[in-house]
Amino acid sequence: MQAAQxxxxxxxxxxxxxxxxxAGVPTLATVIAFGVWEAACRLFDVPSYLLPRxxxxxxxxxxxxxxxxxxxxxxLKTVFLGFLASIVISxxxxxxxxxxxxxxxxxxxxxxxxxxxxxxxxxPILVVILGANELPRVVITFLVAFFPLVISVATGLMSVPxxxxxxGRACRASKWSELVRIRLPYAVxxxxxxxKVAITLAVVGAVVAEFVNADSGLGFLIQTSTAxxxxxxxxxxxxxxxxxxxxxxxxxVVIERIFFPWSSANSTAIx
Amino acid sequence: MAAGMIALEHVSRxxxxxxxxxxxxxxxxxxxxxxxxxxxxxxxxxxxxSTILRIVAGLILPSSGTASIEGSVIREPRPETGxxxxxxxxxxxxxxxxxxxxxxxxxxxxxxxxxxxxxxLLKLVDLAGFEGNAPRELSGGMQQRVAICRALVHDxxxxxxxxxxxxxxxxxxxxxxxxxxRIWSExxxxxxxxxxxxxxxxxxxxxxxxxxxxxxxxxxxxEVDLPRPRSFDQEGSPAFQGAARQIRELIFGQRHASRAA
Numbered sequence: 001m002q003a004a005q006x007x008x009x010x011x012x013x014x015x016x017x018x019x020x021x022x023a024g025v026p027t028l029a030t031v032i033a034f035g036v037w038e039a040a041c042r043l044f045d046v047p048s049y050l051l052p053r054x055x056x057x058x059x060x061x062x063x064x065x066x067x068x069x070x071x072x073x074x075x076l077k078t079v080f081l082g083f084l085a086s087i088v089i090s091x092x093x094x095x096x097x098x099x100x101x102x103x104x105x106x107x108x109x110x111x112x113x114x115x116x117x118x119x120x121x122x123x124p125i126l127v128v129i130l131g132a133n134e135l136p137r138v139v140i141t142f143l144v145a146f147f148p149l150v151i152s153v154a155t156g157l158m159s160v161p162x163x164x165x166x167x168g169r170a171c172r173a174s175k176w177s178e179l180v181r182i183r184l185p186y187a188v189x190x191x192x193x194x195x196k197v198a199i200t201l202a203v204v205g206a207v208v209a210e211f212v213n214a215d216s217g218l219g220f221l222i223q224t225s226t227a228x229x230x231x232x233x234x235x236x237x238x239x240x241x242x243x244x245x246x247x248x249x250x251x252x253v254v255i256e257r258i259f260f261p262w263s264s265a266n267s268t269a270i271x
Numbered sequence: 272m273a274a275g276m277i278a279l280e281h282v283s284r285x286x287x288x289x290x291x292x293x294x295x296x297x298x299x300x301x302x303x304x305x306x307x308x309x310x311x312x313x314x315x316x317x318x319x320x321s322t323i324l325r326i327v328a329g330l331i332l333p334s335s336g337t338a339s340i341e342g343s344v345i346r347e348p349r350p351e352t353g354x355x356x357x358x359x360x361x362x363x364x365x366x367x368x369x370x371x372x373x374x375x376x377x378x379x380x381x382x383x384x385x386x387x388x389x390x391x392l393l394k395l396v397d398l399a400g401f402e403g404n405a406p407r408e409l410s411g412g413m414q415q416r417v418a419i420c421r422a423l424v425h426d427x428x429x430x431x432x433x434x435x436x437x438x439x440x441x442x443x444x445x446x447x448x449x450x451x452x453r454i455w456s457e458x459x460x461x462x463x464x465x466x467x468x469x470x471x472x473x474x475x476x477x478x479x480x481x482x483x484x485x486x487x488x489x490x491x492x493x494e495v496d497l498p499r500p501r502s503f504d505q506e507g508s509p510a511f512q513g514a515a516r517q518i519r520e521l522i523f524g525q526r527h528a529s530r531a532a
Contacts, residue, residue, distance in 0.1 A: 163356040166304045166330055170348040171377035181377065185364050262405055 010097050013227075041058075052232035061236030067221075072240055074216040077207040079199075079244070080136065082141025086198050090146050093189075094153035095179065119205065123212035137209035144205030149194040156190025157183045189263040192256045200254050203245045275325055275342075275432045276461045277429065282336035283486075284322055293488035296322045302480060302489060307459040312480050320465040325433050326489060327463060328352050340429065350378065353422030357434040359392030359414035360376045361406035361421075367393065368402040370443065371420045371473070379505075380425060384497040391421040401507055412443040416450070432464045436471070445503060448474060452501055459531040469522075472500055473514045 034054045034152045040046070041053040048056055097104050119140055126136040152262055160183050210219025218237040225233040257264045284297040296319040304310050312320045326338050338345045340352075349486045353374075371389040375381050393399055395478035396416040402421040406414055415435060422430060435451075436444045446472055455462060466472050471480045476495050483490040496510050505511050 006427065017460055055282065070524065095419040131375065161360050163358060164362075166325075166328075166356070167374070168377060169330055170352065170354050171374045172350075173377040175375060182362075183374075188364070226410055260364070262407070 060232035081138040083202040085142040086146035090149040098157040127213040140209040141205035144200040148197040152194030157186025190237040275303040276306040298486040309477040314482030353427035359418040359469040
């Protein structure tokens, strides 16, 4: 048996070792952390309204599984719509920012202004203006998520080596084909860096919006369950929220790897 | 030089810097380059070598004087020129073949035989078989060879090279110098080649144009009287040594003189 192990090509063993390091170790660490949490709560007899045990969180959340699923879908809807709005608005905005110093100078103050307003303070005002529906939630999610995306896309568009721009000019390329054939593709790694930040912020934005105005969603669930001291359910919602954040982030990573392999190969050092 | 391919007449160029100051990059440069001639530009850093190149490329306009190609004044980039920069600056998302075809795509000049043309060029620089590779999979020298193919793909009459081998290691640099001579012997072009390296300037050129420090002006034009095909063995020959010594004196002599002044 030992001989067979030795004969295994070193490459696959190394792959196994990397897989263990990348997936095995984090999983094990998470399981241990939850184990310690459970044991500590039992050992010191911590009341569940202060810090519920993981097992309690699990059973209480599963008990109202259907409701939790409904709330999760509501939050996901807000996250997606807000994220989509961020992309649709950030890309042209970043292009506008980089086309001329004059547009940059006129748009930047507004951008910084929207960022300096506390979104939690803005949320109730938006509800008054836009009504108690999905729209103010999407707008808040967008306002929280779009800024880093605009900045990273603009940075990407500006980071094209001047020689490539000169090459484009030497080929007498129009501004449009310079943008589409040189600047935008060049910015792809930056765009994805921005998307990764934006998707995580979109989850935060959606919850902020739900705290202020919602009749469903995980943020709403946390508020109502804490009001009735159903702390395990609130923790359950919290864990689902963090899972949503992680899964959506990874989804962006996977999309980048599949559709822009050269981009992720270049940017692995950054993110 | 009746058959002037490129003609610069009393070309001056002044740049305005960010703080509003004026920088005189070139002063009264007149130069005629014949068809299929290989001319190298040497001079200290910041003497305006690249500015001359970009004026011929049509990327920069002269502040005064005229630059023309075959008698017509250069007012914008022209299809007769191909340009190679110090960095290969290949598109990281495109394959080697698509990188070579890139100028044709930008100029909307793709034709059914374009790909075949690109393949032939890649074969010329010993890169047959790498058409489908990504630029990052190639070494620096190989990437620069792709950049040379990219500059040649639209079959320009003039090849402008801005320190194309400056970023390469010394051994690759010598190899690429010979490679370029071989390509030039197979595809005759008018070449304007900017370099910092005196041996490179001498070995490549029919004529070496030595520029003085800023504001750049022509210190002297030196004819290189070496038989072709050239090789690094000729570095020991008296003609090579003589030309190299003259260039060195022009560049460093001036520097010492200006320091003494």
